[in-house]
Amino acid sequence: MTHPRYTKLLDSLPPTVPFVGPEVIERTTGQPFSARLGANENTFGPSPKALEAMRQADTEIWKYPDSASHDLKSEIAAQNDVGYDNIVIGEGVDGLLGYLARMMVEQGDAVVTSDGAYPTFNYHVAGFGGVLHKVPFKDDHEDLDALIARAAEVDAKLLYLSNPDNPMGSYIPGDTIAAALDRLPTGCLMILDEAYIELAPQDARTPIATEDPRVIRMRSMSKAYGLAGARVGYALGAAPLIKNFDKIRNHFGMNRSAQHAALAALQDTEWLAHIQTQVQQARDHLTRIANDNGLTALPSATNFVTIDCGKDGAYAKAVLDNLAAQGIFVRMPGPAPLNRCIRVSCAQTAALDLFAAALPAALKAAQ
Amino acid sequence: MTHPRYTKLLDSLPPTVPFVGPEVIERTTGQPFSARLGANENTFGPSPKALEAMRQADTEIWKYPDSASHDLKSEIAAQNDVGYDNIVIGEGVDGLLGYLARMMVEQGDAVVTSDGAYPTFNYHVAGFGGVLHKVPFKDDHEDLDALIARAAEVDAKLLYLSNPDNPMGSYIPGDTIAAALDRLPTGCLMILDEAYIELAPQDARTPIATEDPRVIRMRSMSKAYGLAGARVGYALGAAPLIKNFDKIRNHFGMNRSAQHAALAALQDTEWLAHIQTQVQQARDHLTRIANDNGLTALPSATNFVTIDCGKDGAYAKAVLDNLAAQGIFVRMPGPAPLNRCIRVSCAQTAALDLFAAALPAALKAAQ
Structure with a gap:
């Protein structure tokens, strides 16, 4: 044996x-x-229209999903004023964080996050051999300046920031984050986890140029859209970064009915x-x-x-x-x-x- | 920038x-x-009962899935006469093959498969830096003896065999595979992909002891059970091997309605x-x-x-x-x-x- x-x-x-x-x-x-x-x-x-779309799609559950999530990506592109090639769909933000860690993290690579922030991100970083550097919250907010300073100190490849944040529920004005990107060390990608952004005040939204290579935004269909069990997340980023997900992702990993439900949910403003x-x-x-x-x-x-x-x-x-x-x-x-x-x-x-x-x-x- | x-x-x-x-x-x-x-x-x-289970579960799609897929695993354990700890559920066999490649394959590691066999397996092996060694089919069957010989030659960590096979639709008697396991080189794990097993003659089934550490079986809900769009696969293997999936898998990656549909589909014999x-x-x-x-x-x-x-x-x-x-x-x-x-x-x-x-x-x- x-x-x-x-x-x-x-x-x-x-x-x-x-x-x-x-x-x-x-x-x-x-x-x-x-x-x-x-x-x-x-x-x-979720939206009753999302439930109805899911019910209708269920009758064709014998079909594999569209590997490109074409219709869903097209709607996200229109809503966020980005290109189709700036979007990747995944099995929840959890799935996308796992893919991103795999793309970036080699044994011993430094990653910066807040102490108390999303454990599943830490799980994925550790799972690819990354070394986590945790920065304390300050006054119950993620400490953006300290995170950036630590990223420079340890030559971090990734910096994780959730806005609004979990578990404290606070937020940093989006303009503050946009300005901070100019201080991000060279070679460090910011993961801006916006899982709760639809429930935040308007000024929590960070203005980011479509092809800005310094940041990738994560969005969830599990919170405001009520589809946690469907497992749909998406990321917005520069086209070259997004394209690289195709090198490693589970191309047929999305539930087909969930693709339809997410589309209908996004459309029901x-x-x-x-x-x-x-x-x-x-x-x-x-x-x-x-x-x-x-x-x-x-x-x-x-x-x-x-x-x-x-x-x-x-x-x-x-x-x-x-x-x-x-x-x-x-x-x-x-x-x-x-x-x-x-x-x-x-x-x-x-x-x-x-x-x-x-x-x-x-x-x-x-x- | x-x-x-x-x-x-x-x-x-x-x-x-x-x-x-x-x-x-x-x-x-x-x-x-x-x-x-x-x-x-x-x-x-799929079974009308699976569709009905999916419809009922859809109304609770706002809930995250059960990270353990407990009910589904319990049914699979009963049907296959294995323990609950011998089963892992994943986002299709594709997802499970990706996890397994990640668990086993380091840069340069040798993996053996048949030339013309499942491309997604090859994709995952390459995606983790593995080196694929491909053995030709023989008389439109996967050549089990040659696969084992090649695995010994190249010191393969993994040997992939589908039974019945895709793309030729042939099969090898399960007793032949069981006997061949004794000739598998030390340190080589056989992946026995049984995605089509429910549609094969009874003698295609390979008798494998529950805790045999030399082989992991992959099963699909996409073929006989008609749930390709739901993305549910499972693997059967020795408990220590199965437990290791928990170190890296996307614990909340399964669609919740799909878990319910798969359970009902398995029950509708x-x-x-x-x-x-x-x-x-x-x-x-x-x-x-x-x-x-x-x-x-x-x-x-x-x-x-x-x-x-x-x-x-x-x-x-x-x-x-x-x-x-x-x-x-x-x-x-x-x-x-x-x-x-x-x-x-x-x-x-x-x-x-x-x-x-x-x-x-x-x-x-x-x-």
């Missing part, structure tokens, strides 16, 4: 996974959640406006719940509200664990001092009422 | 793609195909029997069409029939091109002497009648 011979890199990787999903937690505890407020899903759901209103109301609701319990809700440019529990990470963890025991699924940031907070997704009033009902007991139990 | 710094490997890769999809061809020519017989899709479609009958009738129909035109249809253990056009590759290519001009999408094997053939997918009578009507003119035009 013979053991398969893995790469040295594979043998060196830990068996950890970036996220434990809510279904996995439910199976472990044997208790289903009554309120699913931890994954920043859009519980208001009325539903997007409806979602923006629902999310704003839910943010206000979550802020009131926090205040009613003597806690501070951080300003949110996303579909979640990060609530400062007012003490340390152990305390917030105890709050979170008690909420989970009561059937309320929320998450919390990893590193201090961000981990004084819990992160609660926007949702319908009924679900937020469940959270409101559970929170006082959770706070009491944590003390 | 700065150019992104790619890996040396990425810079060395060609801009080619493994397959040009039928939609891409249609857009290039400006002419839609009237018969889609080139991608070995299941035009009979009655529909599978129906498809097996339909495919057998279509094979017989395609064989008659070939004979009516003085051509030889190769025996098929798959949902396509490979038809020997009786001359060289240039002739078969001319036949294929003329069929395409008449709106009939088929494909053909790449290398000689396999490229004397065209490959036609099983389909409903109406589509096969279109092929039958177009073939005489195509043969005439090619002469």
